[in-house]
Amino acid sequence: MSEAKPIVLKVTGMTCQGCVNSVTRIVKRVDPAAEVAIDLPTGRLEAKTGATSQALADAIAAAGYGAQAA
16 A cells, blocks of 8 residues: 555445445455544545545445545
């Protein structure tokens, strides 16, 4: 992984805290050192990570959620 940088994604399909926990785990699988904050009402995911935004979006999409750069 490269140096940690802030990434903001818009995640769709999250309806509850369980979804937030699932998306957080997905990000942590891509980068175990990532710092993740998710705002459920807006679907805004903020992460300080060494992973690329595309890698995170792809992993989140593979789990059935929508994800794109915000």
